[in-house]
Amino acid sequence: MIVYAFEPLGFEGELVTVEVDLRRGIPSVDLVGLPDGAVKEARERIRAAVRNSGFEFPLERLLISLAPAGVRKGGASFDLAMALAVLVASGQVPDVGSPVLALGELELSGRVRPVSGVLSAIAAGLRAGVPSFIVPRGNLAEARALAGDSAYAIDGLFDSVRLAAALRGLGSVEAFRPQADPDPRLRPSPIHDTIRSEASDEGSLDGGADMADIRGQAGLRRAMEVAAAGGHHMLLFGPPGVGKSMAARRLAGLLPDLDDDDAVVVTTLHSLAGTLSERSGLMRRPPFRAPHHGASAEGIVGGGRSRKPGEISLAHGGVLLLDEAAEFRSDVLQSLREPLEDGVVSIVRADRVVAYPSRFMLVLACNPCPCGNLGRRGAVCLCSAEEIRRYWKRLGGPLLDRIDLRVPVKPAGPSELASGPGEPSSSIKARVERARARQLNRYGSLPFRLNAGIPASAIETFCALGSEARVSFSDQAESAGFSSRASHSTLRVARTIADLDEASRIELKHVNEAIQLRRYGDGDVYWLIP
Ligand SMILES: [Zn+2]
Missing domain, CATH: 1.10.8 (Helicase, Ruva Protein; domain 3)
Structure with missing residues (x-):
């Protein structure tokens, strides 16, 4: 029985074969194929988890080998596969007779913890013809989105005997694939997903964000409809507090649901980043991301030590808002050019280049000048022409050149504020969908x-x-x-x-x-x- 684990590499990744060899001799565990630091930790975690789950840890010379050896492996998601391979090799868990992909981090108690990247692991397993997938219960909804009934959930290592027996046909597998929770309120709504760490003076993350909240602002509303219909990038500029980011937050709500292919890609990216919540199946709504301008280049572009997709990839299929755009680091702003052109971002790592999909609608929101008062009625802008020029220059001509819609946002006048609610998102979305259908056609x-x-x-x-x-x-x-x-x-x-x-x-x-x-x-x- 082949036991696979999975190592994410960029958007995809590689299946890793876990092999265990038992020999007579002085009891010891040799682990090859993992980086040095992780070996000791993994060895101790697996030993404790095996014992605390009611099994015996083999008192023999144990060689655990992860192949291919050339792939750099990290993280604890290999735990479950390694422990399972040990239990099968020592005859404590029945051999299923066909390959199994197992993902999960072990606690010392033997319980398994959810891990990130399950969806890309399942995709790789399905490509390789793996018939069964074992995941922590918290990852089941995500795993089922691709693997359907061949995904099985366990709570801990102690479940593995019963599951292996069931997979051999000795017992029912139903207990290991509970149906997804039917309560729709438990589904997260990715639209409002955000990592914004600072409260804004504009808008809120309130779940009911609707265009009806925007009063007046006919020009802004029209530009948003055009942007949503054709997938165009926007720049919103105006004094603080006029509703730029409040509007941007409502843009993703005007976009149609993701189709099946996009939903898988978007969910995979969120799975790799570890931002999917439990019970989340496929993400159907276009994501909205609004990283803070203080976020690191790594956090926004991706890669680095975290080896995860960045905000620009988490916005794939949806909207990326850079609020106070001129405050972002210029290397971050310039790194947007490749994704804006090609819809992917390539990240150079020590050993190779990885690519993540990142086709998003970019919304840049910024003040018109460093003090923010330029163009505001009854306020005085103290910025010099040179300061204003330099402020705009920070965004960079090449980036601005890629922005199709540039929208000045002015404070709403008293009559606009007194007017009733604006047209709701639902009816604007209906026009957007018709315009998109014409394009698809x-x-x-x-x-x-x-x-x-x-x-x-x-x-x-x-x-x-x-x-x-x-x-x-x-x-x-x-x-x-x-x-x-x-x-x-x-x-x-x-x-x-x-x-x-x-x-x-x-x-x-x-x-x-x-x-x-x-x-x-x-x-x-x-x-x-x-
Ligand atoms: Zn100013």
Whole structure:
């Protein structure tokens, strides 16, 4: 019986074979294939767990070998597989007769603790044809999402005899695959998942976040609808307290549910990062992530010593908000360029390069100037033109150039505040879904699905303009000094606006609105980048 463990490597990873050899001799345990520091710990943990679960630890020369040896292994998720292999080799647990992938960290008591990365382990196991998966109970919902009925949950090592016997056909396996908890309230809602550690002056993480909470702000609301419909990146700028981050928090709520493929990828990333909660099956809602500007580059981009996906990958399929964007470290901001272009981030580690999917809608929110008062009625901005220029420059031209929609957010006026609730998220989402359906239909089997993803080479095909719109667009683009990237971005947005309008051709009004949404950045008072 082959016992597999799993070592995550970037988004995927490798199955690790756990072999145990027992020989007569002075009792000892040799463990090969693990880094030095971890060996001793693992050895003692397994020994204690085996004894405390009512088994005997073999009084023989024991060799536990993890293969392939070249793969650097870390973490405690190997415990269960190693203990199981020992128990099978010493005849205390029946041989199942077919390979088993076992994941779990052992407590000294013999109970198993949930581990991260279960979904990618299961995916690797399924590719290799492994028929049975043993996971801690806390990981069962996640494991079942891919493995279905071939995932079995245990509470501790003491369950392994009964489970192995059941897998051989001696008894019922049903006890090891309890149905998922039917209470929907127990399902976490990933939309509101966040690592923000500082309270914001804007918005809250309240579960009922809805666009109805935003009063007035017609321009902002429209830009959010366009962004959600076509998957475009946004910049929101304005004085503190006008609702920029409150709005950004509601953007993910306008996006349709993830399809099956995306749901697996998104859940796998969260599983690798260890951010999935128990009972969470596949994540169906697009995630929302809002890392604090003080977060490390490692935390945001991923990799490093944690060897985990970063915030930009946890936002895959959803929205990444960088609030107070100009305060982020410039290496972090610049590292967004690769994911914005390619939808993946590559992380160089000592031994290899790993890649994590990271295709997200980026929302940058920032104040218009260092003091925040620029453009605020009744307040005085004390910043010099040079300070404002330097402030904006921190974001970096190459990053800003990739932002399709630049939206000034002004404080709502008294009449706006007195107006009733805004249009709720549900009805905006319905229009977004219709516009997205048009895109899916148009792009069919092409490697992109949304207007934001139309490659430069396909702009002419999919963003063709009528003659009136064409003349007007080239005039305006020339006088605004649009780069070719800016022109393409504007045409993609125009395509989205036409889709929201259910128009098959991009007309003059669609182009004009797209130019309005792109306008800031070209000589505006807020935007003094040379
Ligand atoms: Zn100022």
